[in-house]
Amino acid sequence: MEIKYIEKVKKAFEMVHTKKPLVHHITNYVTVNDCANITLAIGASPIMADDIREVEAITSISSALVLNIGTLNERTVQAMLAAGEKANKLEIPVVFDPVGAGASELRNRTTEQILEKVQLSVLRGNMSEIRFIAGLEASTKGVDASDADINSGLAAGCSISETIAKKYGCVAAITGETDIVSDGQHTLLLENGTKLLSGITGTGCMCTSLIGSFCGATEDFLVAAAGGILCMGIAGEAAAEKVGKEGSGSLHKAIIDSVSNMNAEIFTKRAKIHEA
């Protein structure tokens, strides 16, 4: 079973390289450069555009849309909704990263609006964000998951991701020490990564961009979510082995390196994925 998913991810990865999908991002200004570079590193092509007067046009020429509310504002929220609705009309996959959901009413309301008005292909967040979306008690620490939420347990996480996946008809991914991905029918556990990733801003955002890149190349969104998360986790591991002791600046650079060097053999060798 494990091998089945690794083979599917490898195939999807090859399709990213072959198709080089254009991935439209409406995202935050903190990690946007890393999102663009990691999209290129995986073999896709990024375009960032957030003016309401062009987002529908840009989405229309793209193969996937990534929405990320890391530094949302009134102008960009309207653009996200317009782009999301356009993507739905054209059956272009939409990936949503509810950064900081739970941390402010604005983020909560915007998350609800996007979930209500846009049919997502993949929703990816940390445990606090996804617990908020599930209507559970969540104690976010800004844009990071709180320790209490992280320790709420794997079984609970699987249950939450399944419930969310069914409720919103999308793949729901919770990233953390063990990543959980569910389409409501199948729930996968992914165990790559390193704690050092939390010392660099934007590893969640970059993961979402990688998922968006996969979604631009395959219609199997469970595999796309697993593929993006595996890429990020494996890249983090490889980077940590190589330069983890040098510090977080070196690790940051090495993560992009590792994604740009990713290949099928590395997936075979490193990927840790199994059904829950």
Add this chain to the structure above:
Amino acid sequence: MEIKYIEKVKKAFEMVHTKKPLVHHITNYVTVNDCANITLAIGASPIMADDIREVEAITSISSALVLNIGTLNERTVQAMLAAGEKANKLEIPVVFDPVGAGASELRNRTTEQILEKVQLSVLRGNMSEIRFIAGLEASTKGVDASDADINSGLAAGCSISETIAKKYGCVAAITGETDIVSDGQHTLLLENGTKLLSGITGTGCMCTSLIGSFCGATEDFLVAAAGGILCMGIAGEAAAEKVGKEGSGSLHKAIIDSVSNMNAEIFTKRAKIHEA
């Protein structure tokens, strides 16, 4: 006396690591990624949020607020004022970086507004920016200090920082070849750093984020300002020794590395701090 301050800084540094304070930034889009990464590197947690509808909520859950007008606009200036006033109500420390004060009427007026409406804990700028705030002749070169201002002398600088500290009831820090930090009673001179830092954008902004991280963990803002500036200076020195000859891209990365590797021993070994 020197040893007293180093010990205080070391203690504050340990408190940053223990408390991991959330530091709310309303800052510019040029150096924001570096500000987030250096905040993580020192052991704190960054959150960037600038929409007027959420800044008060985000400030409320934070341990410090950093205001930086590097790429100010009408929308973000209003957000800065609202967040600053909220921070004051909740007694959350506010650190202000008046980037480019003196370079345009907008920056001048905004700087004045923030100084008037928000009680600061620390004000950090280069010699041109602080001279402008002091009402002295200042000839800024965009966002960098002019040579004339830099050469206006250390004694004058000490006097200015003391005057500003007393006038605004905050710690006033002027960073340059010798950094000057004053709370109006005590004035400290810090001599770490390297000229190579001026070849990388955002070293001033990053320094301000480090000060914000310290302010989130200690109420001794003189020590917090000294701690943040020492971290940046020592990190710059260490990075320059290691990769200074490779070029400014490598130095940029190595500065983040050095901050993420900072520890009490390094402060003891390297910190150059004494009262004026």
Add this chain to the structure above:
Amino acid sequence: MEIKYIEKVKKAFEMVHTKKPLVHHITNYVTVNDCANITLAIGASPIMADDIREVEAITSISSALVLNIGTLNERTVQAMLAAGEKANKLEIPVVFDPVGAGASELRNRTTEQILEKVQLSVLRGNMSEIRFIAGLEASTKGVDASDADINSGLAAGCSISETIAKKYGCVAAITGETDIVSDGQHTLLLENGTKLLSGITGTGCMCTSLIGSFCGATEDFLVAAAGGILCMGIAGEAAAEKVGKEGSGSLHKAIIDSVSNMNAEIFTKRAKIHEA
């Protein structure tokens, strides 16, 4: 002839280092940090400012203005037009990077507005963007040139750049595998660079910032455009030789390193430039 241009570029390069021109950027939030750092690396000084209430003031103290529509919006487009018109009044050179022209009506209309209202010194784009401006069939792929446009041929490219240069009274530069620079009278071909540059976001934007830096130091805009493009191409080559196998994160860092290490000898040794 080749030697003549290399000598002129070397002289202009020295002038950048001597004059350290302030270069006002109104640019996108994706690659802005790299634009600032590469401007510093070449020896100039960047300032990013986009609020309509200050752009004229900032342009007035600058030696060159760079306009880049990578993430344009209503607010920044107005700022670009105001800054451009101010620059024209003060005879400050303006460099324009029409990122993604052809990809949306907003980008097309904005490009036309800037071309109509602002007298440019240099226009730099990829083959799809410049073909769009020339009114030719263009099939942009987001912010990257399409394969069809890239393969439209060198002779056609020379003809297009000459025509555009004459029509808009500026230097027109098309960057790609072979870069083409024309002032309508002389057309130069530049052959430095590496395909690996396309794996990093913002190499086009950085190239435009380098051109802006040169324009702030010399009035010979043909030489300025050639100089900026040569710097970027040579830096890319040197970086690829050094760390190309490590991955795109390392290459990114090494490009900035190479620009910060650029000198006259390296131009003599590496520059490949000749008249068409």
